[in-house]
Amino acid sequence: MKQPERPDFWMLDHVEGRDLRELTTLNLGPTHPATHGIFQNVLTLDGEVILDAEQTIGYIHRAFEKLAERRPFYQITTLTDRMNYCSAPINNMGWHMTVEKLAGIEVPKRVQYMRVVVMELARIADHIICNTIIGQDAGATTPFLYVYQWRERIYDVYEEICGARLTTNMGRIGGWERNWSDEAWKRIRAIVKELPAALKEFESMLVRNRIFMDRTVNCCPFPADRALEYGFTGPNLRACGVDYDVRVANPYSSYDEFDFIIPVGQSGDTYDRFMVRQQEMWESLSIIRQALDKLDKLSDKTTFRADAPEWVLPPKEEVYSAMEPLIWHFKIVMGETEVPVGEVYHCVEGGNGELGFYLVSDGGRTPFRLHLRRPCFIYYQAFPEMIKGSMLSDAILTMSSLNVIAGELDA
Amino acid sequence: MPATNVRTDRDQLVQEHMARFPDHVHQVGPEGDLLCVHVHKAGLHEVLRHLRDELGFTFLTTLCGMHFPGEEKELGIVYHLHNMRAGHRIRVKSRTTLADAVFPTVTDLWATANWMERETWDFFGLKFTGHPNLKRILNMEDFPAFPLRKDYPLEDPTRRDKDDTFFGR
Numbered sequence: 001m002k003q004p005e006r007p008d009f010w011m012l013d014h015v016e017g018r019d020l021r022e023l024t025t026l027n028l029g030p031t032h033p034a035t036h037g038i039f040q041n042v043l044t045l046d047g048e049v050i051l052d053a054e055q056t057i058g059y060i061h062r063a064f065e066k067l068a069e070r071r072p073f074y075q076i077t078t079l080t081d082r083m084n085y086c087s088a089p090i091n092n093m094g095w096h097m098t099v100e101k102l103a104g105i106e107v108p109k110r111v112q113y114m115r116v117v118v119m120e121l122a123r124i125a126d127h128i129i130c131n132t133i134i135g136q137d138a139g140a141t142t143p144f145l146y147v148y149q150w151r152e153r154i155y156d157v158y159e160e161i162c163g164a165r166l167t168t169n170m171g172r173i174g175g176w177e178r179n180w181s182d183e184a185w186k187r188i189r190a191i192v193k194e195l196p197a198a199l200k201e202f203e204s205m206l207v208r209n210r211i212f213m214d215r216t217v218n219c220c221p222f223p224a225d226r227a228l229e230y231g232f233t234g235p236n237l238r239a240c241g242v243d244y245d246v247r248v249a250n251p252y253s254s255y256d257e258f259d260f261i262i263p264v265g266q267s268g269d270t271y272d273r274f275m276v277r278q279q280e281m282w283e284s285l286s287i288i289r290q291a292l293d294k295l296d297k298l299s300d301k302t303t304f305r306a307d308a309p310e311w312v313l314p315p316k317e318e319v320y321s322a323m324e325p326l327i328w329h330f331k332i333v334m335g336e337t338e339v340p341v342g343e344v345y346h347c348v349e350g351g352n353g354e355l356g357f358y359l360v361s362d363g364g365r366t367p368f369r370l371h372l373r374r375p376c377f378i379y380y381q382a383f384p385e386m387i388k389g390s391m392l393s394d395a396i397l398t399m400s401s402l403n404v405i406a407g408e409l410d411a
Numbered sequence: 412m413p414a415t416n417v418r419t420d421r422d423q424l425v426q427e428h429m430a431r432f433p434d435h436v437h438q439v440g441p442e443g444d445l446l447c448v449h450v451h452k453a454g455l456h457e458v459l460r461h462l463r464d465e466l467g468f469t470f471l472t473t474l475c476g477m478h479f480p481g482e483e484k485e486l487g488i489v490y491h492l493h494n495m496r497a498g499h500r501i502r503v504k505s506r507t508t509l510a511d512a513v514f515p516t517v518t519d520l521w522a523t524a525n526w527m528e529r530e531t532w533d534f535f536g537l538k539f540t541g542h543p544n545l546k547r548i549l550n551m552e553d554f555p556a557f558p559l560r561k562d563y564p565l566e567d568p569t570r571r572d573k574d575d576t577f578f579g580r
Binding site: 058061065067101226229231244342347356360371377380 | 470471473
């Protein structure tokens with residue numbers, strides 16, 4: 001349902017043919033506590049009603065596509081972390097899978113399931129951030145402080161797996177740098193066991209909360225056809241009622257073996273976006289449980305990377321004592337791995353939608369061209385159309401519910 | 412890795428349709444992981460419209476510029492189109508010379524092309540005729556170069572303290 005250009009409660013704007021509206025131009029951003037990142041919006045306001053908005057982006061542009069043209073493939077992983085830093089492992093895994101697709105590396109099942117576990121944990125962390133911030137912007141501080149602890153618990157898992165918490169640089173092309181420790185598995189199992197209680201509490205705080213519903217239901221709805229024209233993907237598209245999910249449409253990393261539903265909304269308003277993300281967290285938990293079951297059933301308990309000596313580093317003790325591993329080690333670190341000529345497009349379902357990597361290789365030690373399809377960049381351009389005719393405070397909520405991450409927006 | 416985006420039956424359909432544009436389409440075939448359609452610039456808009464309206468490629472996944480220094484047609488553009496209903500993706504490519512770095516806009520076909528084309532202008536200096544608001548998007552407005560062209564140095568060329576001879580591309 002399209003909102004009217006101006007709400008009908010606005011009276012007296014035309015008296016005797018004279019336009020009595022006093023339009024205000026307001027700079028929302030570049031740094032504003034309510035926009036959670038560096039975005040500038042120049043708003044044209046009629047009272048508190050938004051008539052127009054113009055965005056300026058690029059404040060944290062770091063030219064990843066250019067940097068990638070001078071880096072060996074394995075060094076590009078660290079660039080992908082810094083796109084959507086709320087779910088960095090998904091970006092990392094997406095990049096590894098892109099290179100594996102180009103190089104034709106077959107990844108063992110165990111590694112694929114481990115990737116699924118970590119990607120779904122990252123999705124939960126991403127959605128926790130987004131949904132608690134919607135609550136925060138609607139005036140509910142408790143979830144932001146309370147449920148955020150669970151993001152920390154997930155970051156503890158990252159830390160155990162790869163040593164970092166936010167910009168993870170997790171995994172390697174071909175698998176993992178080392179097998180996961182017992183502690184990592186323990187932490188994952190604890191999260192799967194204990195998170196549902198916290199999520200339930202979170203939902204009982206907000207889902208049927210009168211104030212929260214009044215603020216979010218019918219707040220900047222967006223029709224599905226416009227959303228598709230604007231290239232929406234991920235939870236924001238699903239909130240409009242389109243059941244497009246890369247995990248189902250183009251399964252990667254054995255997602256086709258998992259049983260989960262794609263939650264969809266109806267009107268694409270802020271409440272729907274919130275609810276879709278909320279439901280996705282439950283689905284992610286279920287996927288992690290299934291993955292843990294599958295890992296338990298696998299007879300293989302030790303493989304943590306592919307059999308691809310030209311991509312995975314040999315054990316350090318062999319590097320110091322044998323010639324062949326030393327050569328491989330040197331070649332990999334210097335980025336002298338043979339890469340086939342060709343081009344691939346690989347996409348994964350990131351926290352915000354279809355995260356795509358278009359990689360063109362001319363056989364050199366670095367990509368000839370790497371184009372990153374960042375979902376935020378693509379759907380954020382619809383923001384002015386979404387907020388036109390709504391109140392300023394609704395625009396803030398809409399922005400947080402779109403989950404626009406500055407790092408991904410500006411790349 | 413299964414080639415999940417390839418649908419041979421669909422690829423064939425696209426190939427048949429593209430045969431209707433012998434003046435515009437000069438090459439169709441699988442390249443890398445997807446079917447790739449090479450189109451002359453003059454017919455680009457018409458072919459893209461046909462793909463959208465007749466073949467169901469209603470979703471523009473992404474578009475990006477390319478630079479091939481030293482070749483006759485130095486600059487290029489790559490569209491990734493997606494037919495969501497059929498689960499089919501294709502790639503459409505076109506090339507142009509540096510002197511005539513202009514492509515027709517596709518903002519009238521897909522609203523999402525607006526920022527993508529601005530980004531391509533910003534980084535490759537490709538102009539899009541008919542674009543409603545073609546100005547730089549990620550770089551500052553008075554930025555003097557098109558940084559993703561291959562001749563734009565990554566490091567400050569005046570610096571002498573960094574030697575990337577062995578580690579550069």
